[in-house]
Amino acid sequence: MKYIPTIGLEVHAELKTRTKMFCDSANDPEETRPNVNVCPVCMAHPGTLPVINREAVRHIVRIGTAIRGRIADFTEFDRKSYFYPDIPKGFQISQYEHPLVTGGELVGVAITRVHLEEDTARSSHAGGKSLVDFNRAGIPLMELVTEPVLHDAETAGRFARELQLLLRTLGAGEANLEKGEMRIEANVSVSAKEGEFGLNQSEGLIGRTGQRPVLGTKVEVKNINSFRSVERAIAFEVKRQSALLEKGGKVVQETRGWDEAKQETFHQRFKEGSADYRYFPEPDLPKLFLSEIPEFSPEALRASLPELPWERRARYEALGIRKEYADVLVQPENAFLMALIEGVAKRASNNDKTLIGLAANYIVSDVAGLMQDSSVESKFSYTSADDLYQAFFNLMRMVEEEKVSSRGAKDVLAAMYRSGGDPETIAKGKGLLQVHDASALQEAVSGVLKEEAKAVAEYRAGKEAALQYLIGKSMKATKGAGNPGILKELIVKELGK
Ligand code: ADP
Ligand code: MG
Secondary structure, eight states, X not given: OOEEEEEEEEEEEEOXXXXXXXXXXXXXXXXXXXXXXXXXXXXXXXXOOOOOOHHHHXXXXXHXXXXXXXXXXXXXXXXXXXXXXXXXXXXXXXXXSSOSEEOOEETTEEEEEEEEEXXXXXXXXXXXXXXXXXXXXXXXXXXXXXXXXXXXXXXXXXXXXXXXXXXXXXXXXXXXXXXXXXXXXEEEEEEEEBTTEEEETTTEEEETTSOOOOOOOXXXXXXXXXXXXXXXXXXXXXXXXXXXXXXXXXXXXXXXXXXXXXXXXXXXXXXXXXXXXOOEEOTTSOOEEGGGSGGGSHHHHHHHOOOOXXXXXXXXXXXXXXXXXXXXXXXXXGHHHHHHHHHHHHHSGGGOHHHHHHHHHIIIIIIHHHHTOTTOSSTTOOSSHHHHHHHHHHHHHHHHTTSSOHHHHHHHXXXXXXXXXXXHHHHHHXXXXXXXXXXXXXXXXXXXXXXXXXXXXXXXXTOHHHHHXXXXXXXXXXXXXXXXXXXXXXXXXXXXX
């Protein structure tokens, strides 16, 4: 029998700021020497005082605005008791009762809250020694919590990817999972058997009689360091818990780790309740009344947002760009490709969908492919970005008007990549310009028909293959510049069909 899974995610992400959360030590994730970006505050020396980093607060409230959450008017920080050497002061500064953001939604997944806290130092254990590197201690950390409204691993993975994309688009963080810049914890439970309950798109799990199921006991899975592992860890837990219930067993609330090598979860510890954290307001920091800070007014925040990934995706699709291509073009790491499609869209008259769709095709498959070639020193060397966009747009027009074949366009593009230049000139130089002018082609066709008496006879005898042969010969005679459609017409006409 099958059980219905329920998943809620807790995501931590390091924010991109000049300095740390509560002191002016540098926030530099690229620093490789240990304990360089440190000061008495982030080393937890007694008697030091923290100061709130405005840039970090700004990142969180912009994220909150993007997901259409409620930005707190009143907000404060809290001390959360903590007893590990990676925060030697004995507590982590976090937020509890008054998070910066409450509610909101991302790809249809309801968000509970988004708050700000400080990262821990990085500890490592080897050769009987434990080492602590404080470069990471006190780096601003976002914590985002979703409602338990996810019901399958793929949707959870999609949510996590979209969140990473949002953070990158907002410039809030790189959110690289492999580097630990983004950490995903999956809370997983299974409940009511399928059949008794169904999934309703807008309302989630709902029974035949309208009642909601009581959610099962949740297990928290940590140490997941890729999106694929998020999906696999969830799938593993769903299977494990279902099998346990099927055998008449019980799921116990615990924290489990994800073992990447074994592709399974394992017990780490039984979970503390929030009472164990002894939260209380941080007395060394001021309370914040965000509505009194002009920079953080809802209007100012909304105005500060760039086009969001889902907005851009929708605009691209409306412009005739295929969904898979739009997905590639919205990624900030593909900024060059994005600028290129914007350059085409700007020039396309009446948002010519065919042309823009065609350009997206060439950009995602051909331009992206060419960019991989690092042997080329100056890629697309044009005097200005606008010159490149215009040249690329012109090439797309040539394809659309069949002045160059799609095969030919790829060659022209490769030449533009290596040494710049005007596409029409390049095409002419390479003999790739297709000639549409019938009179110019007529001569070549007449010559071929005179020479190929045998094929002409075969064609007259009704052999279709002979026509293809004659078209091929004529193409050759025009050095590939003849438009095959027109050549065919000329041949058929001359032979009196
Ligand atoms: P805790 O107090 O144990 O941290 P929370 O209520 O704060 O629990 O929820 C933590 C996370 O667990 C949230 O992402 C939430 O959506 C998720 N969650 C809560 N209950 C369940 C459940 N029964 N099954 C799956 N996820 C759950
Ligand atoms: Mg919690």
